[in-house]
Amino acid sequence: MLRFIVRRLALLVPILLGLSVLLFAWVRALPGGPAYALLGERATPEAVAAIESQLGLDRPLWEQYLQFLGRAVRLDFGASLQTGQPVIEEMLRRFPATIELALAALLIAVCVGIPLGYLAARRYGTWIDSLAVTGSLLGVTIPIFFLAYILKYVFAVELGWLPTAGRSDPRARADHPTGFYVLDGIITGNLDASWDAIQHLILPALALSSIPLAVIVRITRASVLNVVNEDYVRTAEAKGLLPGTITWRHVLKNAMLPVTTVIGLQLGVLLAGAVLTETVFAFAGVGKFMADGIVQRDFPTIQGFILVIAVVYVVINMIVDLVYGLLDPRVRVS
Amino acid sequence: MRVHRKAGRLVALTAAAGLLVAACGGDDAGDSGDSGTGNDSGDPKTFIFGSSEDPKTLDAAYVSDGESLRVIYQVYETLVALEPGTTEVVPGLAEEWEISDDGLTYTFHLREGVTFHDGEPFNAEAVCFNFDRWYNFTGPQQSGDVSYYWQTVFGGFATADLESSPATSRYGSCEATDEFTATLNLTEPSSALLAGLVLPPFSIASPTAIEEGGTDIEQAGDSLSYTGGFGSEVVAGTGPFKFVSWERGESLTLERNDDYWGDAPALDEIIFRPIPDATARLQALQAGEIDAYEGVNAADIGAIESNGDQVVERPAFNVGYVGFNNKLPIFQNEKIRQAIAHALNRQGLLDAAYPEGAVVANQFLPPEQWGYNDGIEGYEYDPELAKQLIADSGETNLTLEFWYPADVSRPYMPDPQAVYESFAADLQAVGFTIVPKTVPWTPDYLQNIQGDGLGQLFLLGWTGDYADPDNFVGTFFRQDRPEFGFSDPTIQGLLNEALAETDQAAREALYQEANQAIYDYIPGVPFVHNQPLLAVAGRVTGYTPSPVSLEDFDLIDIEG
Numbered sequence: 075m076l077r078f079i080v081r082r083l084a085l086l087v088p089i090l091l092g093l094s095v096l097l098f099a100w101v102r103a104l105p106g107g108p109a110y111a112l113l114g115e116r117a118t119p120e121a122v123a124a125i126e127s128q129l130g131l132d133r134p135l136w137e138q139y140l141q142f143l144g145r146a147v148r149l150d151f152g153a154s155l156q157t158g159q160p161v162i163e164e165m166l167r168r169f170p171a172t173i174e175l176a177l178a179a180l181l182i183a184v185c186v187g188i189p190l191g192y193l194a195a196r197r198y199g200t201w202i203d204s205l206a207v208t209g210s211l212l213g214v215t216i217p218i219f220f221l222a223y224i225l226k227y228v229f230a231v232e233l234g235w236l237p238t239a240g241r242s243d244p245r246a247r248a249d250h251p252t253g254f255y256v257l258d259g260i261i262t263g264n265l266d267a268s269w270d271a272i273q274h275l276i277l278p279a280l281a282l283s284s285i286p287l288a289v290i291v292r293i294t295r296a297s298v299l300n301v302v303n304e305d306y307v308r309t310a311e312a313k314g315l316l317p318g319t320i321t322w323r324h325v326l327k328n329a330m331l332p333v334t335t336v337i338g339l340q341l342g343v344l345l346a347g348a349v350l351t352e353t354v355f356a357f358a359g360v361g362k363f364m365a366d367g368i369v370q371r372d373f374p375t376i377q378g379f380i381l382v383i384a385v386v387y388v389v390i391n392m393i394v395d396l397v398y399g400l401l402d403p404r405v406r407v408s
Numbered sequence: 409m410r411v412h413r414k415a416g417r418l419v420a421l422t423a424a425a426g427l428l429v430a431a432c433g434g435d436d437a438g439d440s441g442d443s444g445t446g447n448d449s450g451d452p453k454t455f456i457f458g459s460s461e462d463p464k465t466l467d468a469a470y471v472s473d474g475e476s477l478r479v480i481y482q483v484y485e486t487l488v489a490l491e492p493g494t495t496e497v498v499p500g501l502a503e504e505w506e507i508s509d510d511g512l513t514y515t516f517h518l519r520e521g522v523t524f525h526d527g528e529p530f531n532a533e534a535v536c537f538n539f540d541r542w543y544n545f546t547g548p549q550q551s552g553d554v555s556y557y558w559q560t561v562f563g564g565f566a567t568a569d570l571e572s573s574p575a576t577s578r579y580g581s582c583e584a585t586d587e588f589t590a591t592l593n594l595t596e597p598s599s600a601l602l603a604g605l606v607l608p609p610f611s612i613a614s615p616t617a618i619e620e621g622g623t624d625i626e627q628a629g630d631s632l633s634y635t636g637g638f639g640s641e642v643v644a645g646t647g648p649f650k651f652v653s654w655e656r657g658e659s660l661t662l663e664r665n666d667d668y669w670g671d672a673p674a675l676d677e678i679i680f681r682p683i684p685d686a687t688a689r690l691q692a693l694q695a696g697e698i699d700a701y702e703g704v705n706a707a708d709i710g711a712i713e714s715n716g717d718q719v720v721e722r723p724a725f726n727v728g729y730v731g732f733n734n735k736l737p738i739f740q741n742e743k744i745r746q747a748i749a750h751a752l753n754r755q756g757l758l759d760a761a762y763p764e765g766a767v768v769a770n771q772f773l774p775p776e777q778w779g780y781n782d783g784i785e786g787y788e789y790d791p792e793l794a795k796q797l798i799a800d801s802g803e804t805n806l807t808l809e810f811w812y813p814a815d816v817s818r819p820y821m822p823d824p825q826a827v828y829e830s831f832a833a834d835l836q837a838v839g840f841t842i843v844p845k846t847v848p849w850t851p852d853y854l855q856n857i858q859g860d861g862l863g864q865l866f867l868l869g870w871t872g873d874y875a876d877p878d879n880f881v882g883t884f885f886r887q888d889r890p891e892f893g894f895s896d897p898t899i900q901g902l903l904n905e906a907l908a909e910t911d912q913a914a915r916e917a918l919y920q921e922a923n924q925a926i927y928d929y930i931p932g933v934p935f936v937h938n939q940p941l942l943a944v945a946g947r948v949t950g951y952t953p954s955p956v957s958l959e960d961f962d963l964i965d966i967e968g
Contacts (some may be wrong), residue, residue: 123571153633157656158464158625160633168657223687230695238691239698244659244679245454247652356683356692358657366461366684374631 082392086385093384098142101373102135151378156363156370161378165360170253171241172359174271175352176344178279183286184337191294191333192326198299206291213288218347222281222354229277239356241274242267278355282347286340293336297329304328331398338394342387452676453966455948458689458701462656462682467623467639468611469542470549472556474702474957477608479680482662482961483525484611484645487516487535487590488602492960493723493952495777495875497602501530501612501646502590511597511910512580518588522669524614525651526644532584537615539582539592541623548625548632560873561604599910603876608958617644648673648962657682673962674950690943693717699948699966704941706763716946721765722953723776724937727880728769728820728869730831731857731932735893736864738808743801745930748865749787751794751838752831754935761826765939771923772881774937776955779877779919784927794838807841811857811866816849820869820938827867827935835865861890869936875956877919878907885926892931899925 145151151161194206230238241255242248248267250258256275259268301307302325310320348361356362360379367375463476468484471477489500502516522530542558544566549555550573558565564574578601580593594601604610621638634640643651648670649662660680664673681698683689689701690708694715704712709719730752732739739745754768770786773779798806812828821827825846832842842865847853856862868891872879878886886903888895902925906918944951950963 153631155631156464157462158470158632158634159656164656171657223691226688226691226695231691234695237697238695239458239683239688240681241658244456244655244661244681245452245677247661250655353685354688356681356685356688358655358682362684363657369684370461 078396079392082388082395086388089388090381090384093381094143094146095139097377097380098139101377102138146377146381151381152374154363154367154375155372156366156375161374164363164375165378165382167253168358168360168363171255171357172345172348172352172361174254174256175275175278175282175348175357175359176341178275179282179344179347180286180337180340182279182283183290183340186283187287187290188294188333191291192298192329194291194295195298195302203295206295210288210291213284213291216284218281218284218350219354221284222278222351225277225281226355236277237274238277241358242270243274246270274357278351278357281354282344282351285343285347286337289336289340289343290333294329294333297332298325301325301329335394335398338390338397341390345383345386453674454677454679455675455700455961455964455966456679456681456698457961458683458692458698459680460682460684460686460689460701460703463660463680465634465639466643466651466654467634467636468608468613468645469538469545469558469623470554470625470634470639471609472553475680475682477958479660479662480608480611480645481647481958482649482678483643483647483651484608484613485647486606486608486610486612487518488605490606490875490954490956490958492963493954495603495955497606497875500606501535505602507910509910511599511908512594514592514594514601515585516590516592518590519669520588522646523667524617524644524646525665526614526617526642528614528616528644530612530646531587532590533587534615535590535612536582536584537618538610538612539579541618542610543577543579548627551632554625554632555609557604557607557609557873561598561601561607561610597908597910599907599915600874600876600878600882603874603879606958607874611645613638614644617642648960649675649678652677671962674965675961678961693943693945696945699945700942700951702940702942704943706941708943709764709941712943718944718946718948718951720942720944720951720953721939722942722957723955724765724767724774724939725776725875725955725957726820726869726871726938727772727774727934728818728827728867728936728938729772729932729934731863731866731868731891732930733861733863733866733891733893734931735861738803738805739864739893741801741803742930743797744803746787747794747797747801747838748835748840749930749933750790750797751840752787752834752933752935753789754933755789757827757830758936761823761830762936762938763822763941765941767937767939769934769937770927772884772926772932772934773877773919773923774872774880774955777872777875777877777880778916779881779923781920781923781927783920784924787930787933791834791838798839806839807843808835809843809845809864810835811845811847811853811863813849813853813867814846816853818869819871819940820936821867822938824867858889858891861893863891866891872956878903881919881922881926882907885922885931894931896925896929896931899929 149162153159154161154164157164190206194203197203226238229236246267248259248264249262251261252258255271256268259265259271307320307324310324348359349365351357352359352362353365363375364379366372367379459475459478461475463479464471464473465476466480466483468480471480486500487502488497490496491498501519501522503519504517506515516535518532518535524530542555545555546567547569550565550570552559552572559574562577562579564577568575576595578594578596578598580595583591585591618638621642622636623638624636626633626635640654648665648668650665652661652663654660661677663677664675683692686703686705689698690711692698693701693712704719712719732745734740758766758768768786770784771781810828810832812824816824828844832844835842847856857866857868870880870883882903884892885899886907887900899922902918902922906915906922909915909918942953947967949965949967952959952963
């Protein structure tokens with residue numbers, strides 16, 4: 075097991091090295107390079123030359139790359155051009171928001187997706203099944219930002235039930251010791267603040283959950299359909315076991331194996347989707363920061379974000395493989 | 409190993425089950441509090457502005473972007489201020505001032521009884537502390553994107569640390585003559601100085617707060633990092649609102665300064681919420697979560713008004729123009745310049761491709777700026793006259809490259825391609841052959857046009873930095889510039905004379921004369937002053953749009 079983890083982590087090195095070359099090359103390939111990105115519209119030729127010598131951009135490329143790599147290893151991606159604060163600090167400040175949102179979306183996807191997929195399989199060929207299949211097709215294909223605008227229009231603008239933007243009502247001036255707003259309310263004994271945070275989470279989480287939800291429904295349905303036709307289920311039925319026992323111990327437990335893998339993989343999808351969702355809902359997470367960074371050519375932020383997300387993605391996949399091994403004794407991680 | 413794996417499996421299953429129970433059963437948690445999307449009477453009066461992004465820092469000396477300036481303008485004050493909604497300079501922290509005849513000494517008589525938000529007294533020493541701080545910026549602080557406005561108004565610093573640092577400075581010294589008299593000595597006169605000093609980057613901040621917070625800038629990788637705490641944790645000006653808290657990306661809160669020397673604001677607090685997406689800002693306004701935002705799309709005007717909210721037009725402080733590269737022989741023929749001026753259907757373009765509120769420009773100066781010449785009527789759209797002028801000109805080769813920038817939207821030119829297409833059609837209709845030429849805005853377009861003078865006909869424009877005519881016509885025509893490629897002694901003489909003149913009435917007359925001279929020469933054809941649009945909630949009163957985007961939120965009130 076330990077050897078497995080070490081090997082997977084070692085695999086990160088070439089991935090990140092390759093990525094760092096790409097990211098470095100990309101910033102140098104920007105029209106005008108970093109100096110123009112820094113100066114924006116005030117980029118006179120003299121100012122550009124001055125900035126380039128100030129930042130060492132006139133030195134050989136390999137030397138610049140080694141410097142970039144040296145800093146990246148220490149998680150120093152420079153300062154965000156949007157805020158003038160170190161990128162890593164900005165990301166740490168915003169990660170709780172993204173994690174909170176991704177977890178909320180995942181919970182919706184799992185809580186709705188598994189029962190719905192199961193139901194669709196057990197009612198195979200009925201209208202419930204058709205509805206689940208069509209709905210999940212829609213969930214995968216509908217663009218997140220479009221869904222987000224629709225949700226906001228219906229539930230916030232027209233019905234006024236839920237807020238359209240942000241993570242909390244700023245007038246409440248609640249304390250946020252951890253940055254996880256729902257948790258913060260509980261810690262500080264301010265349940266109103268938690269409730270406020272949950273209300274702000276619902277619509278973005280719904281929008282973000284659309285793709286994972288659809289995928290989970292389809293995988294659960296397919297997997298349950300496979301399992302219910304297995305001999306051991308028929309045997310269990312023949313033995314006269316209670317339907318509940320068959321469902322939980324024989325069908326669901328075995329059908330959950332592929333679903334677990336998919337849930338893990340969806341975490342990556344959630345992080346990518348967070349860029350759009352957070353922007354549309356003005357939700358102050360890393361995704362929105364990244365999207366703002368793209369608009370404003372904030373290249374230190376974009377570099378840092380992509381490197382960190384790559385690490386997170388690889389680590390999540392590793393954890394999924396480990397959990398898979400735990401759930402299924404036939405899979406040996408070594 | 410076997411036992412371990414079994415135990416692990418149990419843990420995994422328990423965890424998964426726990427998660428499911430927590431998630432699926434969790435929606436009845438919490439009590440039913442107010443959703444917080446309404447503002448009942450009796451509550452504090454809170455004005456929530458939906459900004460497009462966070463400020464960079466609230467250290468006024470380091471900023472030049474609109475979102476930072478907007479917040480800073482509510483918290484800090486400058487020696488001289490603007491009459492709300494105009495470009496007229498009025499007393500600010502200085503009640504009155506005198507300018508010596510040679511234009512080198514400005515004596516400011518300061519308001520007494522003013523205190524900074526941190527309780528420190530405002531006096532001449534504090535004023536000079538701030539000026540000396542700016543003048544003594546070193547290293548990265550001299551970077552053009554950090555101290556842009558100091559360099560625009562005063563030029564250089566005590567030392568020139570960067571290659572780009574201006575070599576000389578207009579700033580000489582600041583003396584606290586007595587407790588409430590500050591004397592500013594310049595090395596050369598600049599009649600645009602007062603108009604520059606109203607800008608938020610010249611805000612007077614508490615010296616104690618500056619020293620306590622720290623104002624360091626460090627080079628971090630390929631960019632600059634504002635590591636000082638002044639402007640993010642410690643903020644102390646003299647303005648009507650004081651800093652409370654800043655949760656980056658989420659909200660920035662100000663509250664009323666009860667010790668303010670002037671009229672007490674009606675609002676209790678102001679909150680700035682960054683919402684980068686324009687459609688999301690519209691929805692937040694419709695849902696009552698924000699009270700105002702900038703950057704209204706023309707297509708959204710109907711939706712805003714039908715919701716009972718207001719669309720506010722900010723007076724135009726920009727100009728878009730078709731420039732001529734006058735060093736080319738064809739443009740040295742006056743008849744050709746006149747022909748183009750009469751061939752362009754500017755009103756037609758504005759009707760088709762600009763939002764409501766855009767007006768045809770006749771001068772390189774917006775009408776709100778003093779120095780505008782009301783006597784100029786503008787070139788009439790007359791294709792027949794244009795054809796006649798071309799025939800009279802004797803030119804036979806009528807092929808022109810028409811440059812326009814790709815992939816960019818400017819305040820004066822939301823859609824450059826639409827402008828190009830409309831004008832190219834106008835010019836072809838009178839006999840010109842137009843060759844389109846387009847390159848990306850950054851870095852090529854400005855470099856090609858302004859740096860290298862490669863343009864022939866080209867689209868460009870300008871948004872005013874501060875309310876002085878020199879910031880417009882002086883920028884374009886006071887010195888030779890490659891983009892226009894001409895040198896007219898009459899125009900340059902008038903503009904230089906106007907900049908050195910210290911008598912306001914005489915200056916105004918000189919700029920009006922200069923505008924007439926520019927109009928007669930036709931170095932290019934100004935075609936639009938575009939008005940930015942703001943959306944303001946129906947219950948808000950007193951939102952006074954400012955041509956230079958400096959709006960006083962202490963004039964705002966909220967009904968009900």
